[in-house]
Amino acid sequence: MVELEKINAETPVNKGHLEVENLSVSFRRKGNTIHVFNDINFIIEPNEFVCILGPSGCGKSTVLNVIAQFIKQTRGYVFVNRREVDSPGADRGFVFQQNSLLPWKTVFQNVEFGLRIRGVQTVQRRELVNEYLSRVGLYKYRSSYPHQLSGGMQQRASIVRALVNFPSVLLMDEPFGALDAQTRHMMQELLLRIWNDYKSTVIFVTHDIEEAILLGDRIFVMGVNPGRIKEKITIPLERPRHLDLMYSQDFINLNRQIFELIREETLKSMDFNE
Ligand SMILES: Nc1ncnc2c1ncn2[C@@H]1O[C@H](COP(=O)(O)OP(=O)(O)OP(=O)(O)O)[C@@H](O)[C@H]1O
Numbered sequence: 056m057v058e059l060e061k062i063n064a065e066t067p068v069n070k071g072h073l074e075v076e077n078l079s080v081s082f083r084r085k086g087n088t089i090h091v092f093n094d095i096n097f098i099i100e101p102n103e104f105v106c107i108l109g110p111s112g113c114g115k116s117t118v119l120n121v122i123a124q125f126i127k128q129t130r131g132y133v134f135v136n137r138r139e140v141d142s143p144g145a146d147r148g149f150v151f152q153q154n155s156l157l158p159w160k161t162v163f164q165n166v167e168f169g170l171r172i173r174g175v176q177t178v179q180r181r182e183l184v185n186e187y188l189s190r191v192g193l194y195k196y197r198s199s200y201p202h203q204l205s206g207g208m209q210q211r212a213s214i215v216r217a218l219v220n221f222p223s224v225l226l227m228d229e230p231f232g233a234l235d236a237q238t239r240h241m242m243q244e245l246l247l248r249i250w251n252d253y254k255s256t257v258i259f260v261t262h263d264i265e266e267a268i269l270l271g272d273r274i275f276v277m278g279v280n281p282g283r284i285k286e287k288i289t290i291p292l293e294r295p296r297h298l299d300l301m302y303s304q305d306f307i308n309l310n311r312q313i314f315e316l317i318r319e320e321t322l323k324s325m326d327f328n329e
Pocket residue numbers: 082083084089091109110111112113114115116117118
């Protein structure tokens with residue numbers, strides 16, 4: 056594997072400490088103030104993999120977007136490696152649900168884009184990008200354009216495009232949400248493998264409870280009215296993990312416990328009298 060020191064002295068460290076303090080977000084809509092969530096607090100340790108689950112509209116994506124600083128919080132603070140962040144930065148990588156690759160660039164050019172902007176030398180760039188592409192089985196597609204790839208391949212390219220910059224924190228917003236079940240399972244195994252090698256700190260938003268249990272060290276279950284973190288659950292399943300873990304009794308019990316938590320919140324979020 057290419058070592059961190061080989062990149063350059065400015066390369067961020069990919070083991071980020073993330074702290075969110077009293078984070079609140081409100082929007083103005085049609086003259087009313089919508090409070091998405093109030094006073095969210097958490098600390099995520101370096102190398103930790105945290106999944107966020109919760110009913111639709113509880114603010115999962117907004118939490119990620121505020122950490123990335125694509126959206127500004129109304130109150131509160133975000134600290135990465137104990138430094139407050141107030142704008143987007145390379146220390147926070149983002150993987151979106153839909154392929155967000157630049158359509159006019161090849162896979163290689165898409166993945167190297169951030170490194171090029173940061174001024175990483177051509178030889179180092181090539182070495183690093185090729186290595187990452189090989190790790191996810193995309194080396195032979197490096198000269199292809201995004202539209203020539205399947206959805207799963209596009210998401211693999213999006214993940215390595217984020218990881219190649221050694222983000223302190225990798226923010227993933229339902230990255231497998233648009234994929235079919237088989238491809239999704241393959242991507243989950245692949246992500247477990249890559250994460251095991253690179254050990255980035257990850258926050259992963261999903262609607263899929265099984266996906267969250269399979270991937271996460273901890274799961275934050277968000278609630279509604281008001282938006283908040285209802286529970287932080289530690290997943291006591293050993294690593295490395297594989298898909299067949301889903302058939303174990305521990306997995307099934309966790310699934311049931313979390314399903315009930317989310318069901319309660321989903322019912323709360325539905326106003327049948329409307
Ligand atoms: N720019 C905005 N202006 C006004 N309201 C917004 C804006 N962005 C998000 N919201 C509102 O904030 C709430 C939370 O949205 P968000 O997308 O974070 O929820 P979510 O839990 O990720 O939902 P889903 O699971 O459906 O993706 C929603 O009610 C949404 O309509």
